[in-house]
Amino acid sequence: MQLIAAGIFVSLVLSCSAAISGPFIFWGQEKIFDLQPQALVDNAAREQPLTQLYKDAKAILIFVRNSTSRLQGTKYPKFQNLVKSNAWTYLPQRSLCAEPYGYNANIEVVNLTGNSEEDDAALLTGYNDALTIYGKGQVLGILANREEEAHYLAKREAAKGEEAASTTVSTPTGLETESNQVYIAEGNKAVLVLSTPPELKLGNETLLLEEHNKHITFDYQRSKAYGRLSITFMPNGEKCTLRFKFSLLRGTWILRNVEVEYREIKAVLPAIGNDYTLPSAPLGFSYRCSSERLLFITPNKNDTRISLTLNDYQVQPWLSGRNKFGDVYDCVGFTSVPILSGLFVVALLLGILFIGITAMLSMQSPNRFESASSRSKPLTFTISE
Numbered sequence: 001m002q003l004i005a006a007g008i009f010v011s012l013v014l015s016c017s018a019a020i021s022g023p024f025i026f027w028g029q030e031k032i033f034d035l036q037p038q039a040l041v042d043n044a045a046r047e048q049p050l051t052q053l054y055k056d057a058k059a060i061l062i063f064v065r066n067s068t069s070r071l072q073g074t075k076y077p078k079f080q081n082l083v084k085s086n087a088w089t090y091l092p093q094r095s096l097c098a099e100p101y102g103y104n105a106n107i108e109v110v111n112l113t114g115n116s117e118e119d120d121a122a123l124l125t126g127y128n129d130a131l132t133i134y135g136k137g138q139v140l141g142i143l144a145n146r147e148e149e150a151h152y153l154a155k156r157e158a159a160k161g162e163e164a165a166s167t168t169v170s171t172p173t174g175l176e177t178e179s180n181q182v183y184i185a186e187g188n189k190a191v192l193v194l195s196t197p198p199e200l201k202l203g204n205e206t207l208l209l210e211e212h213n214k215h216i217t218f219d220y221q222r223s224k225a226y227g228r229l230s231i232t233f234m235p236n237g238e239k240c241t242l243r244f245k246f247s248l249l250r251g252t253w254i255l256r257n258v259e260v261e262y263r264e265i266k267a268v269l270p271a272i273g274n275d276y277t278l279p280s281a282p283l284g285f286s287y288r289c290s291s292e293r294l295l296f297i298t299p300n301k302n303d304t305r306i307s308l309t310l311n312d313y314q315v316q317p318w319l320s321g322r323n324k325f326g327d328v329y330d331c332v333g334f335t336s337v338p339i340l341s342g343l344f345v346v347a348l349l350l351g352i353l354f355i356g357i358t359a360m361l362s363m364q365s366p367n368r369f370e371s372a373s374s375r376s377k378p379l380t381f382t383i384s385e
Contacts, residue, residue, distance in 0.1 A: 020064055020144040021095060025071075027088035028127070028141045029057060047098045047320065054103035057140035059130055062100070062107065063123055065145050066114045075116040078124040079143075086141075097320045100142070102187060106134075111146075183231050185218035188321045190229045192244070195290075195312035198233075200240070202265065203304050209233040209240065218317065225249065227317050228259075238263065242308070246317040253317050254280035255287075258296045258308055267306050269296035279315055281329040286316035289331035 026032045031053050054060065065071075073080040100107055110126055112119040123143070130139045181194035200207040213232040220227040229244040243259040255278060257270045271278050272295045279287040279294065289312070296308040316325055 020062065020099075020146065022091060022093050022144065024091040024093075024096065025083065025088060025143040026053075026091065026140065027083045027086045028139050029053065029137060030087050031056060032087045032089045032140075050096065050098045051103055053140065054098075054100045057104060058134040058138040059106040060100050060104050060108070060140045060142065061126060061130055062109045062142045062144060063112055063126070064109060065112050065119070065143070071143075076120045076123070078120045082124055082127060095322060098187065099321060100140075183212065183216055183229070185216050185229060185319075187218075188319050188323055189218035189220075190227070190246075190315075190317040190319050191325070192229060192231075192315045193313065194310055198242070199309040199311075200235075200260065200262070201305070201307045201309075202262070203306075207235045207240070207262075209235055209242075211235070220318070227253075229317060244315075248283075248318075252280060252282050254278055255294075255315065260306060260308065265304075265306070267298060267303075269306060269308055270299055271296050277331075279313075279331075281316075281326075283318055284320075284326045285329055286314055286325040286327070287329045287331075288314035292331055 031049070108126075108130075110122065112122060127139065127141050181197055183192040183194075185191070198209040200209055211234045213234065215232065217230045218227055219230065225248045227246045227248065229246070231242050231244075233240045233242070240260070240262040243261075244255060245257050245259065246253045247256055254275065255271060257268050259268050260266070279289070281287045294310040294313060298304070298306045314325065314328070319326075
């Protein structure tokens with residue numbers, strides 16, 4: 001029976017790229033108790049104990065159920081006893097703020113068939129086999145559900161000017177070209193989507209940054225309250241790195257500048273605008289602008305003119321492992337052309353009304369009238385002979 005279960009286990013092991021969703025059951029390590037739900041803390045505070053748990057484990061086993069039905073202990077008695085004999089916790093959320101991929105080299109994903117008896121045996125056998133190899137207390141077990149609809153971040157194909165509340169993009173693989181201007185940091189920590197490649201001008205030279213390396217990172221400097229989205233492009237076979245800096249203040253992020261590193265050039269280009277016009281939004285929200293371009297330019301006019309232009313963009317740092325954009329903040333302000341036209345018409349009508357009222361108030365009635373006797377006096381004529 002153990003050989004059959006082991007065969008099922010081996011046949012169900014897949015690559016670590018499986019899409020999983022909650023709720024989750026973690027078991028096997030004492031530090032699991034640090035994962036208890038916490039209220040009123042930011043995403044970084046939730047992410048740190050989870051990533052540390054992944055790193056401390058010598059191996060991670062992820063069991064993925066094909067069913068989203070309630071997990072009943074009577075149908076999974078072996079698994080129930082396994083969990084009760086270890087430290088464990090239950091996470092009710094749909095997704096994790098940080099997935100284990102990339103934090104541990106020994107990860108195995110096991111697809112469960114859906115039959116409770118076979119699944120129960122596969123859970124117990126698979127975990128015990130891992131304990132034999134790595135030792136007791138060194139294996140982290142995770143039970144999750146299969147993501148029914150994998151909403152991976154995919155390239156926006158909406159027409160220009162169409163306002164979308166959220167946008168999905170596909171995870172980039174390999175070296176990307178102009179057909180896919182989607183830049184996702186490892187671990188889905190940040191994302192930038194453009195309709196056209198970034199345009200970098202170095203004096204009289206113009207570079208269209210079409211191809212980029214798939215290794216994109218988002219560095220969060222928590223003590224300094226900023227994060228950097230780093231993207232490496234390969235124009236003409238040469239390395240060009242852009243590091244977009246996002247400041248974080250009172251729960252709101254703002255894109256302030258970009259660091260350009262190309263050949264011997266290393267410059268910081270501030271974004272043109274102010275705190276009201278620069279891309280910004282609360283944490284968990286994205287920012288999109290299709291009507292205006294975002295321009296970064298050298299502040300000192302005496303230096304070589306360097307500029308970077310982004311067109312029709314949507315950006316969100318601190319994505320926290322989610323696979324789609326948050327709700328959108330847009331660059332369309334109050335004083336748009338239709339609103340200005342309406343205000344002009346209203347002002348014109350108010351002007352006409354004011355002139356009419358003024359004319360009516362300036363009218364005066366006569367202060368002298370003819371007497372009644374003069375009106376009744378007969379008209380006489382004198383005829384001379």
